Amino acid sequence: MSDAWQRLVPKLEELSHLRAAGTLLSWDQAVLMPPKGAPARAGTLATIETIAHERLTDPELGDLIEALASDTTLDEGQAANVRVLKRDHFKALRLPPALVAELARARGVAYEAWTEARPASDFRILQPHLERLVSLKIEEADALGYEEERYDALLDHYEPGMTTRRVEELFGGLVEGLRPLVEDAIPPEAERPAWLEQPFEALQQDRLCRWLVSSIGFSFEGGRLDSSPHPFTSSIGPGDVRQTIRTQPNALLPSIYAALHETGHALYEQGIPDSFVGLPAGSAPSLGMHESQSRLWENLVGRRRSFTDFLLPHVKERFPAELGTVSPDEFHLGVNYPERTTIRIYADELTYNLHIAMRLEIELALFRNELDVADLPDAWDAGMEEHLGIRPRDDGDGVLQDVHWSMGLQGYFPTYTLGNIYSAAFYNKAEEELGGLDDDFHNGDVSRLLGWLREKIHSQAYLYQASELAEKVVGQQVSPEPLLEYLKEKYTSLT
Amino acid sequence: MSDAWQRLVPKLEELSHLRAAGTLLSWDQAVLMPPKGAPARAGTLATIETIAHERLTDPELGDLIEALASDTTLDEGQAANVRVLKRDHFKALRLPPALVAELARARGVAYEAWTEARPASDFRILQPHLERLVSLKIEEADALGYEEERYDALLDHYEPGMTTRRVEELFGGLVEGLRPLVEDAIPPEAERPAWLEQPFEALQQDRLCRWLVSSIGFSFEGGRLDSSPHPFTSSIGPGDVRQTIRTQPNALLPSIYAALHETGHALYEQGIPDSFVGLPAGSAPSLGMHESQSRLWENLVGRRRSFTDFLLPHVKERFPAELGTVSPDEFHLGVNYPERTTIRIYADELTYNLHIAMRLEIELALFRNELDVADLPDAWDAGMEEHLGIRPRDDGDGVLQDVHWSMGLQGYFPTYTLGNIYSAAFYNKAEEELGGLDDDFHNGDVSRLLGWLREKIHSQAYLYQASELAEKVVGQQVSPEPLLEYLKEKYTSLT
Numbered sequence: 001m002s003d004a005w006q007r008l009v010p011k012l013e014e015l016s017h018l019r020a021a022g023t024l025l026s027w028d029q030a031v032l033m034p035p036k037g038a039p040a041r042a043g044t045l046a047t048i049e050t051i052a053h054e055r056l057t058d059p060e061l062g063d064l065i066e067a068l069a070s071d072t073t074l075d076e077g078q079a080a081n082v083r084v085l086k087r088d089h090f091k092a093l094r095l096p097p098a099l100v101a102e103l104a105r106a107r108g109v110a111y112e113a114w115t116e117a118r119p120a121s122d123f124r125i126l127q128p129h130l131e132r133l134v135s136l137k138i139e140e141a142d143a144l145g146y147e148e149e150r151y152d153a154l155l156d157h158y159e160p161g162m163t164t165r166r167v168e169e170l171f172g173g174l175v176e177g178l179r180p181l182v183e184d185a186i187p188p189e190a191e192r193p194a195w196l197e198q199p200f201e202a203l204q205q206d207r208l209c210r211w212l213v214s215s216i217g218f219s220f221e222g223g224r225l226d227s228s229p230h231p232f233t234s235s236i237g238p239g240d241v242r243q244t245i246r247t248q249p250n251a252l253l254p255s256i257y258a259a260l261h262e263t264g265h266a267l268y269e270q271g272i273p274d275s276f277v278g279l280p281a282g283s284a285p286s287l288g289m290h291e292s293q294s295r296l297w298e299n300l301v302g303r304r305r306s307f308t309d310f311l312l313p314h315v316k317e318r319f320p321a322e323l324g325t326v327s328p329d330e331f332h333l334g335v336n337y338p339e340r341t342t343i344r345i346y347a348d349e350l351t352y353n354l355h356i357a358m359r360l361e362i363e364l365a366l367f368r369n370e371l372d373v374a375d376l377p378d379a380w381d382a383g384m385e386e387h388l389g390i391r392p393r394d395d396g397d398g399v400l401q402d403v404h405w406s407m408g409l410q411g412y413f414p415t416y417t418l419g420n421i422y423s424a425a426f427y428n429k430a431e432e433e434l435g436g437l438d439d440d441f442h443n444g445d446v447s448r449l450l451g452w453l454r455e456k457i458h459s460q461a462y463l464y465q466a467s468e469l470a471e472k473v474v475g476q477q478v479s480p481e482p483l484l485e486y487l488k489e490k491y492t493s494l495t
Numbered sequence: 496m497s498d499a500w501q502r503l504v505p506k507l508e509e510l511s512h513l514r515a516a517g518t519l520l521s522w523d524q525a526v527l528m529p530p531k532g533a534p535a536r537a538g539t540l541a542t543i544e545t546i547a548h549e550r551l552t553d554p555e556l557g558d559l560i561e562a563l564a565s566d567t568t569l570d571e572g573q574a575a576n577v578r579v580l581k582r583d584h585f586k587a588l589r590l591p592p593a594l595v596a597e598l599a600r601a602r603g604v605a606y607e608a609w610t611e612a613r614p615a616s617d618f619r620i621l622q623p624h625l626e627r628l629v630s631l632k633i634e635e636a637d638a639l640g641y642e643e644e645r646y647d648a649l650l651d652h653y654e655p656g657m658t659t660r661r662v663e664e665l666f667g668g669l670v671e672g673l674r675p676l677v678e679d680a681i682p683p684e685a686e687r688p689a690w691l692e693q694p695f696e697a698l699q700q701d702r703l704c705r706w707l708v709s710s711i712g713f714s715f716e717g718g719r720l721d722s723s724p725h726p727f728t729s730s731i732g733p734g735d736v737r738q739t740i741r742t743q744p745n746a747l748l749p750s751i752y753a754a755l756h757e758t759g760h761a762l763y764e765q766g767i768p769d770s771f772v773g774l775p776a777g778s779a780p781s782l783g784m785h786e787s788q789s790r791l792w793e794n795l796v797g798r799r800r801s802f803t804d805f806l807l808p809h810v811k812e813r814f815p816a817e818l819g820t821v822s823p824d825e826f827h828l829g830v831n832y833p834e835r836t837t838i839r840i841y842a843d844e845l846t847y848n849l850h851i852a853m854r855l856e857i858e859l860a861l862f863r864n865e866l867d868v869a870d871l872p873d874a875w876d877a878g879m880e881e882h883l884g885i886r887p888r889d890d891g892d893g894v895l896q897d898v899h900w901s902m903g904l905q906g907y908f909p910t911y912t913l914g915n916i917y918s919a920a921f922y923n924k925a926e927e928e929l930g931g932l933d934d935d936f937h938n939g940d941v942s943r944l945l946g947w948l949r950e951k952i953h954s955q956a957y958l959y960q961a962s963e964l965a966e967k968v969v970g971q972q973v974s975p976e977p978l979l980e981y982l983k984e985k986y987t988s989l990t
Contacts, residue, residue, distance in 0.1 A: 017542035020535065021516045024523060036717035036734025040515065040773070044732065047512035051546060222531035237539065239531025278535070 004067040005078060011061055012081065016278030018052040020237040027234045027242055031226050046104070053100070056092045065089055077276065080463045084280035087160070094144050103140060106133045107408040114406035121396035123377045130405060131373045134366060137410050141367070151367045154411030158287040159418065161465040167360070167414050170421060174480035175357045175387075178487070182350055182388075185491040186338045193334045195326050197250050200319060205247040208318045209259040212311075213243070216297065217450045218263050219270055231258040233265035238277040241269040252319065253335060256311075257298055264297035265290060267450065271458025286466035287412070291419025292426060293453065299349050299420075300427040300486070301446065306438035308332045336494055342384060342392045343401055350487055351388060353420055358383035359402075359413040367410070422470055424483035426457070429474045499562040500573060506556055507576065511773030513547040515732040522729045522737055526721050541599065548595070551587045560584055572771065575958045579775035582655070589639050598635060601628045602903040609901035616891035618872045625900060626868040629861060632905050636862070646862045649906030653782040654913065656960040662855065662909050665916060669975035670852045670882075673982070677845055677883075680986040681833045688829045690821050692745050695814060700742040703813045704754040707806075708738070711792065711941045713758050714765055726753040728760035728789075733772040736764040747814065748830060751806075752793055759792035760785060762945065766953025781961035782907070786914020787921060788948065794844050794915075795922040795981070796941065801933035803827045831989055837879060837887045838896055845986055846883060848915055848978075853878035854897075854908040862905070917965055919978035921952070924969045 022045060029041050055061070068074065068082045110129040117125035141153035151164045210225060218225075221239075228244040235241045243262035247255045268290060269277075276282035284290040301307050305328075312331045316323050326334070338348045344355040362379050365371035371379055380399040381391050392398030404412055430452050431437050440448055456473045463469075470478045517540060524536050550556070563569065563577045605624040612620035636648035646659045705720060713720075716734075723739040730736045738757035742750045763785060764772075771777035779785040796802050800823075807826045811818050821829070833843045839850040857874050860866035866874055875894040876886050887893030899907055925947050926932050935943055951968045958964075965973045 013538065014542050017539040020539045021520060021543055025516060025519060028519060028523065032719065034716060034718050034735055036714075037732060038734070040732035040734060043508065044512040044515045047509050048516055219531075221529060223529050224527065237532060237535035239533070239535060240529055 002068065002071050002073050002078075004064050004071065005074065008061075008064050008068065008082075011055070011058075011064070012085070012279055015052060015055055015280075016237070016282075018048055018055065020278060022048045022052065023234055024236050027236065030230075030232065031228045031242075031244060042108075053092060056089055061085075062089060062093075076463060077281065080281035080461075081279050084462055088280060091144060095140065096143065099136070099139055099143060103133075103136050103408060106136050107406075110406040110408070111403070114400065114403060118396055118400045121394040121400065123395040123399055126400065126406065127373060130376075133406070133408055134373055134410070137408060138367065149368070151364055151411065154363075154367065155414065156411075158412050158415050159466060160286055161467060162286070162288070162414075162418070164364070166467075167418075168364075170480055171357050171360060171414070171417065174353055174417065174421065174484065177480065177484040178350065178354060181484075181488055181491060182340075182354070185350055185494070186340055192337060192339070193330060195323060195330070196253065196334050196337070198322055199250055200247075200252040200322060202247045202249065204318045205252060205255045206245075208252075208315065209245050209247075209255055211314070212256065213259050213263045213266075215444060216260075216263055216267075216301075216446050218243070218266050222270055223266060225259075231262050233262045233269065235269040235272075235277065235283075238274040241266050252315070252322075256315075257302060257335075260302040261294045261298035264294035267297070267453070268293040268458050271454045272461050273459060276461045281462035283462055284466075285462045285464060285469055286418075287415035288418030288422060289457070289466040289469065291415055292422035292470075293457070295419045295423040296427055296453075300423055301441065301449070303335050303349070303490075304438070304441065305332050306441035308335050310442055310444045333494060336490065338491060338494070340388050340390050342388075342390060342397050345401075349420075350491055353417045353483075354387040356413050356417040358387045360417075363410055363413065418466075421478060421480050421483050422466075424486045425470065425474045425478045426453070427486070428482045497563065497566050497568050497573075499559050499566065500569065503556075503559045503563060503577075506550070506553075506559070507580070507774055510547060510550055510775075511732070511777075513543055513550065515773060517543045517547065518729055519731050522731065525725070525727065526723045526737075526739060537603070548587055548592075551584055556580075557584060557588075571958060572776065575776035575956075576774050579957055583775060586639060590635065591638065594631070594634055594638060598628075598631050598903060601631050602901075605901040605903070606898070609895065609898060613891055613895045616889040616895065618890040618894055621895065621901065622868060625871075628901070628903055629868055629905070632903060633862065644863070646859055646906065649858075649862065650909065651906075653907050653910050654961060655781055656962055657781070657783070657909075657913070659859070661962075662913075663859075665975055666852050666855060666909070666912065669848055669912065669916065669979065672975065672979040673845070673849060676979075676983055676986060677835075677849070680845055680989070681835055687832060687834070688825060690818060690825070691748065691829050691832070693817055694745055695742075695747040695817060697742045697744065699813045700747060700750045701740075703810065704740050704742075704750055706809070707751065708754050708758045708761075710939060711755075711758060711762075711796075712765075712945045713738070713761050717765055718761060720754075726757050728757045728764065730764040730767075730772065730778075733769040736761050747810070747817075751810075752797060752830075755797040756789045756793035759789035762792070762948070763788040763953050766949045767956050768954060771956045776957035778957055779961075780957045780959060780964055781913075782910035783913030783917060784952070784961040784964065786910055787917035787965075788914075788952070790914045790918040791922055791948075795918055796936065796944070798830050798844070798985075799933070799936065800827050801936035803830050805937055805939045828989060831985065833986060833989070835883050835885050837883075837885060837892050844915075845982055848912045849882040851908050851912040853882045855912075858905055858908065913961075916975050916978050917961075917973060919981045920965065920969045920973045921948070922981070923977045 025041065025045050025048065029038075029045070033041060065082060065086045069086055074082065106129070110126065110133045113126045113129040117123060137154065138150065141150045144153045144156070146152040146156075147163070149164050155162050155164060155167065206227075213225060214220065223241040223243070226242065226244045227246060229246060231244050231246055233241065233243040243259075243266045245255050245259045245262065268284060272282055308331050309328050312326070312328055316326070336348065338350055340351060341347055344352070347355055358380075361383060362371065362376065365379065366373070377395055377399045384398065385391055404410075430449055434448050434452060437449055440446065457469065460469055464472065467478070520536065520540050520543065524533075524540070528536060560577060560581045564581055569577065601624070605621065605628045608621045608624040612618060632649065633645065636645045639648045639651070641647035641651075642658070644659050650657050650659060650662065701722075708720060709715065718736040718738070721737065721739045722741060724741060726739050726741055728736065728738040738754075738761045740750050740754045740757065763779060767777055803826050804823050807821070807823055811821075831843065833845050835846060836842055839847070842850055853875075856878060857866065857871065860874065861868070872890055872894045879893065880886055899905075925944055929943050929947060932944055935941065952964065955964055959967065962973070
């Protein structure tokens with residue numbers, strides 16, 4: 001075995017352990033930490049990140065990477081680890097430490113301002129801090145470099161290899177196809193089924209979710225399910241993948257579908273070979289690819305008729321008084337109930353991607369110097385009007401609803417829609433290759449589908465870039481067509 | 496302010512953050528981590544410890560320590576931090592890295608062997624690994640150095656400044672006084688009150704403990720209470736002190752008294768000024784001093800008549816069917832029920848220190864080369880016979896009962912008894928200065944006592960060595976007399 005590789009291994013392990021420590025500190029911060037622990041935790045996280053950055057930019061590591069980048073004796077996995085590490089190493093080197101520190105500070109300040117601005121519905125509280133943050137993100141993009149335009153550098157954080165040009169192409173086709181569907185499927189005034197909103201006991205919701213995630217393959221031997229204000233999934237390390245849910249007192253579907261969504265992420269992480277976990281290539285190749293799995297389980301599986309038919313009796317068993325009279329038709333309609341909402345996270349499958357398309361347009365305008373931060377609220381309201389035909393009540397209901405921009409996550413939103421596009425393409429391919437998935441789901445059996453995803457996607461970790469992997473899986477370049485066809489079929493049969 | 500001090504601060508912060516990360520990783524490992532996460536967690540912990548050791552032995556840090564050790568402009572807290580850091584720095588330097596790594600490995604192996612040996616009741620499974628570990632502990636002690644004898648160096652890990660000579664003096668007086676008490680108080684054959692053992696619902700036990708720890712001052716804003724197989728307390732950092740309890744299905748008192756014990760530790764940690772927490776001097780000066788607080792709340796407060804009288808109605812409220820007919824006399828007797836047991840952790844206050852005295856004798860013999868590891872089981876059984884007049888059924892009931900020796904914690908046991916000795920001396924002094932504590936406790940009010948402990952002990956952190964601090968608090972060198980008097984009074988009135 002290559003001598004340079006042997007010398008790299010302990011450095012990879014150290015980086016992996018530092019990442020694990022940071023991930024646990026963040027997980028605990030979001031899930032368990034007592035309130036008074038917050039200030040000290042921020043410092044602890046910063047120290048771990050600083051040490052990891054110091055190790056990642058170590059010149060000795062750079063020498064090993066150089067030696068290994070042209071080493072033809074490496075196997076496929078080793079080569080992938082070197083490739084991803086090289087990318088991370090040089091990206092880290094390109095950012096001046098002063099900029100990294102300034103970005104961290106500005107993110108903290110903007111986030112704090114957002115937590116104040118949102119309940120007050122007052123964008124002006126956030127504006128100066130967001131202006132500062134956006135100008136630092138521009139500096140960051142310019143320091144990292146890009147081929148065609150600045151937004152490429154932002155995208156590259158979350159979707160390596162993806163370009164703005166390609167994103168616009170995919171979004172263009174999708175939006176064009178979605179518009180008429182939305183017009184047809186969503187009546188301007190409609191009444192939500194009454195059973196959706198009523199008291200559902202938290203403990204029973206929790207038990208239902210535990211049974212559900214376990215029944216679709218989540219391993220509690222190698223993971224946990226806890227509660228947090230915002231559901232999320234974290235991979236601490238090999239054999240330790242944690243998801244969270246949030247139960248609402250007056251609705252049941254949000255916890256069930258958040259659990260299915262997070263389990264999609266968690267099954268991905270639990271499907272990455274242990275020998276890879278924590279290494280540079282031991283993760284999904286992109287957030288869009290990760291989101292493809294959460295959306296697939298939440299929507300493509302979780303909201304299809306065969307699955308809701310399987311689910312309903314189990315739900316009724318936990319909530320006989322609340323849902324005893326709900327029919328399979330009614331349940332399926334409730335799970336897929338279409339409505340025009342101003343809030344992204346409440347949007348149905350049909351309108352969700354329009355929320356994202358609008359955010360993409362705004363981000364592009366910002367980073368092409370065509371829009372000032374001060375004009376974000378107007379641009380937002382105009383975008384909602386154009387894409388969804390509705391206007392937010394106020395900034396809280398509009399431009400302030402998401403935390404992403406205040407956390408410096410510019411370039412992140414498109415990954416949600418990329419995930420949706422991938423998910424439909426993958427599902428189609430799985431059905432084509434396996435056949436009869438609906439029969440499986442009717443019986444609550446997802447094992448053939450999970451096995452297929454494990455083989456085709458999870459076990460591949462970061463051996464390929466996301467677009468390459470997607471192309472390998474579906475046999476051709478991915479397009480928005482499968483998603484559009486799926487949505488058309490579903491929403492035509494619902495109305 | 497001193498320039499060297501200014502340069503030391505970020506280094507102290509980094510050490511503090513590394514310590515916090517390691518503590519959280521360990522806490523999570525014991526409380527939450529899914530089983531499959533174990534192997535990776537061990538690696539993550541080792542990496543964090545290695546980095547902390549690297550920082551602690553950094554020559555640049557050594558230069559700053561040298562400069563600051565003679566800096567007369569430092570305030571009392573700064574000087575204490577430099578003093579403790581200097582001690583830690585030189586201790587870390589004195590241990591060859593190869594020995595540190597070998598000790599870590601041998602501890603891991605011995606611990607694994609213990610988990611197998613104990614249920615099998617077979618000391619021979621552990622023996623070769625414990626032999627290896629003891630010989631490494633001898634190397635460690637010799638590398639660290641000592642003034643009078645090797646065991647001083649082991650004690651110094653847990654009880655800085657304490658000597659074997661002084662420990663033997665304290666234990667000698669205590670054992671001599673305890674023997675006749677035990678003879679008088681514990682009838683050879685006795686029947687435990689029947690109410691002690693019956694089913695107690697876990698959720699109600701948990702709620703009772705939450706109420707109890709909160710009512711004596713534990714802050715949930717700055718801490719947590721969780722469950723783990725072995726109760727313990729961890730200070731993750733400022734504003735984040737976590738204790739655990741374990742509920743047993745067929746007994747209530749163990750969870751209540753474990754909660755009181757751990758709350759004693761937790762109140763200490765929550766009483767250390769935030770500005771000190773995480774710094775070298777931001778902890779108790781010794782484990783014995785820490786244990787003084789856990790024992791004080793568990794025993795001196797928790798098992799005294801005025802407190803059990805306050806507690807009983809609250810316990811009955813949670814368990815009316817189980818305890819409705821138990822009288823205050825019966826409750827107090829049950830809480831203090833004396834019996835000769837082979838198992839240390841089940842021992843009453845009277846015999847507990849005899850279990851420790853026997854362990855001390857064995858450890859001294861081992862490290863004075865008067866006893867071989869192979870002869871430990873015989874030495875154990877003989878010690879039990881001599882001190883308690885009973886013999887263990889087998890090795891599991893005897894020499895294998897504690898995990899300490901298999902974790903390399905030789906020198907640790909005496910701190911339990913030092914804690915007991917301190918606790919009685921402190922309680923006497925508090926009553927002398929405050930007066931009427933029993934009246935407070937009858938009303939469930941512990942605030943005057945807690946305030947006194949905060950001022951005299953908790954807020955002092957590690958400004959003084961444990962024996963100095965104890966002497967400042969009680970006004971004279973601490974002796975076993977207050978403990979003996981307390982036990983004599985209690986157990987004379989019980990029988």
